[in-house]
Amino acid sequence: METTTRDTLADPRRTWRIPDDRRLPALEPYADDVRRLPSVTVRETLWDTDDRALAFAGIELLHADPLDAPRQVDDAGDGGGDGGDGSSSGGDGGWSVDRGQGPEAVGVPGAPLPRDPVEAVLRGRPVRPVRVRDTTTTLVRLHGRDGRLRAEVADVRVDEGDRDTALLRSARWWALTDDGGPGQVVRAVERAVTDAADDDGRAPGDPVPTLAPVRRPVTGGSERPRPGSAAAFVRGVLAPLRTELLAVDPRVRADSDDVVHAFRKALRRLRSVLAAYRGALDSDLTESLRARLRSTARVAGVARDAEVLRDRVEHTVAMAPSGSVDTAVLDHLRAAAEADRRAAVAALRDELRSGAWFGALDQLDDLVDRAPAGTRAKQDAVAFTTQRIHHERARVRRALDGTDGLPADGLEPLHDVRKAARRLRYALEAAGDVPDVGKRRLGRFRRVQETLGDVLDAEHAAVSYRRLAAAAAESGTDTFGYGVLAMVERRAAEHHLDDARRALGQLHRAVRG
Numbered sequence: 001m002e003t004t005t006r007d008t009l010a011d012p013r014r015t016w017r018i019p020d021d022r023r024l025p026a027l028e029p030y031a032d033d034v035r036r037l038p039s040v041t042v043r044e045t046l047w048d049t050d051d052r053a054l055a056f057a058g059i060e061l062l063h064a065d066p067l068d069a070p071r072q073v074d075d076a077g078d079g080g081g082d083g084g085d086g087s088s089s090g091g092d093g094g095w096s097v098d099r100g101q102g103p104e105a106v107g108v109p110g111a112p113l114p115r116d117p118v119e120a121v122l123r124g125r126p127v128r129p130v131r132v133r134d135t136t137t138t139l140v141r142l143h144g145r146d147g148r149l150r151a152e153v154a155d156v157r158v159d160e161g162d163r164d165t166a167l168l169r170s171a172r173w174w175a176l177t178d179d180g181g182p183g184q185v186v187r188a189v190e191r192a193v194t195d196a197a198d199d200d201g202r203a204p205g206d207p208v209p210t211l212a213p214v215r216r217p218v219t220g221g222s223e224r225p226r227p228g229s230a231a232a233f234v235r236g237v238l239a240p241l242r243t244e245l246l247a248v249d250p251r252v253r254a255d256s257d258d259v260v261h262a263f264r265k266a267l268r269r270l271r272s273v274l275a276a277y278r279g280a281l282d283s284d285l286t287e288s289l290r291a292r293l294r295s296t297a298r299v300a301g302v303a304r305d306a307e308v309l310r311d312r313v314e315h316t317v318a319m320a321p322s323g324s325v326d327t328a329v330l331d332h333l334r335a336a337a338e339a340d341r342r343a344a345v346a347a348l349r350d351e352l353r354s355g356a357w358f359g360a361l362d363q364l365d366d367l368v369d370r371a372p373a374g375t376r377a378k379q380d381a382v383a384f385t386t387q388r389i390h391h392e393r394a395r396v397r398r399a400l401d402g403t404d405g406l407p408a409d410g411l412e413p414l415h416d417v418r419k420a421a422r423r424l425r426y427a428l429e430a431a432g433d434v435p436d437v438g439k440r441r442l443g444r445f446r447r448v449q450e451t452l453g454d455v456l457d458a459e460h461a462a463v464s465y466r467r468l469a470a471a472a473a474e475s476g477t478d479t480f481g482y483g484v485l486a487m488v489e490r491r492a493a494e495h496h497l498d499d500a501r502r503a504l505g506q507l508h509r510a511v512r513g
Contacts (some may be wrong), residue, residue, distance in 0.1 A: 012154070012175035014190065016197035024140060024155050024174065025196040030188040031142035031150060039138040046131040047113065049122060057121045057246075060098040062133075063113075116253035120246045123358035133160040142185055150185045151178040153193060224371065230280035230384035231377035237277070237430045239368050241270045246361075253349055260307050260345065264300045267293055269426050270364075276392050276427035280384060282372035285363060292360035299351045303344040308457055309464050310337040312489075316461060319488050320481075329472075329481035336468055385431050392424040400508050414500065418452040421445045421507060448507050451500040458493035462486045 028034045044062045048054045054061055096103035097117050107114035115122060138155040154175045161168050174193055178186045194201055225231035245266045251259040271293050274286050313333050317325050351357055366372070376384055399413075399420040425445035469482030 012177045014176045014201045016174045016193065016199045016201040018155075018172040018174055018197060018199075022196065024138075024153060025192045027140055027142060027153065027189055027192065030192065031185050032145040033143035033147070035141045035143070037139040037141065039136055041134055041136040044133045044135070045129045046133060047127045048130045049125045049127055052130070053121050053123075053125065054118060054127075058100055059118060059121060060103075061113075061118055061127070062096045062098065062103060064094050064096070117250045119253065119353065120249035120361060123361060124353075124355065131160055131162050133158060142189060144183075144185065149179065150181075150183060151176065151189050153177075153189065225373070225377060228381050229377060230277075230379040230381050231371055231373055233381035233385065234273070234277045234280040235368060235371040237273055238270070238364070241266070241273065242364050242368050245270060245364070249352060252345075253352060255345055255349075258307075260300060260303045260348065263348075264297065264304050267297045267300060268422065271297065272423040272426035273430050276423055277385070277388050277430070279374045279376035279388075280379075281367055281374045281377065283374055285367060285372060286374070289360060289363040289367065292356060292363065296351055296357055296360065299348050303341070303348045305460055305464075306337070306341040306344040309461055310341045312457070312461050313337055316465075316485050316488055319492070320484050324484040325481040328477075332472065332477070333465075333468065333482075333485075336471075389424070389427055389431065392420075392427050396420040396424055396507070400504070414452050414455060417504065417507075418449060418456075421448045425449070444503070444506050447503045448500070451496060451503045454496040455493050455500050458489045458496055462489035462493065465489065 043065045045065055047061045047063065094105055094109040095107045095111070095114055096105050098104070106117045113127070136157045136159075140153045140155075141149060142151045142153075144150050154177070155172075156175060157170070157172045159168060159170050174197060176186075176190055176193060225235060245263075248259060248263045248266055252263045271290055274290050274293075278286060313330075317330055317333075396417070399417045422445070428445075463486075465482050465486040469479040469486070472482060473479050
């Protein structure tokens, strides 16, 4: 029985499109040991919404079904009476998601349909089986005299049927995979396959052939903005921001490492662009979207603060006087901070499953796909961008006015300056090739964000330690260690504030220069 695996081989480095039923050439002359494995067929069911939302987004949600135990699916297309969420899917198959770079396993075999990886596209809508795909692979493995696997040639055929129309699409290709080492075997096999295929083949790094993607039909709507106009500029900025947001959404649902920070940053950048460049697109829609995103950002902010505190505990203890924080206090802090983080992230995941979040994504799609015109939609993009950035510079100046660049009345003025500087920075970064309107000072804006962020993080940690101390006191726990940690963070905030004042002084001069 064949036991050699593909683990030592890289991904296919060359593929050939095959337009007919021709057979692979005889490869026995090129290796000491050639083994032809029996063909294996995998059946996959593609799931999607009735309006094919996943297909139009370039995503495939697949369930692999053993052919000897086909899945029972209700003819009505509701997944066997499970409400369209796949909860009654059984068998030994597994779920996967393919975003164009190959399928990635999600969930566990036999489990209900995992919606979270694609919920940002589904947005609460039910899914059902829409197509069935059979992939039949025949492998020929070539071994050297020492028994080592040198190369592998795959003959792959895909047949795909649409459940609604009974249409059938097919594709076939050959693929060569090798062990990465030089050798006559691989070169000879490559020449033989190329000659038999009557095709030069795709070079290394090219994508493996697949069936053509499903394309969204052209529908009516707003006229596309004129190139070079303010509306076209803003639409061009929003499109990649939407892509970034949709990419990070599934990672938040999966609670990936440091993903809340990335999600919060994507929200901030999107909100800043909508605010800084208002007027190019429909104001009612942009302001409504900003309000929806602001609500989600608040929930994400709580989760991020909890994440930062969890990660700061060890650092704060390390800065405290030796012996001032005993093991019991440290263990309680670790557990309490992680519990707070988990609760905050769970609340954020609930927010991402809400109708409010789905509505925000729908509005963002409307802005990008339709680009509804605002009052300044037809203005020249360069003139519009320059004016809006000057407006944002004035906003920063107003935040600094009355403080001489050194806010000292609590944290709120610092926070206001930080938000204004951040919005100006994101507006400048979005400006792209627009003639210089202050982009050379981006480093100063970034420095202000970082230093003020350090102040606010330390202050938040001090407040959190006092809150945890109050909770501990109710259970009769000694709170001396908590007070020490709060004091350490308060001193850290004062130290960071000195750096922030220097950065604010530079910002004060920059926005007036």
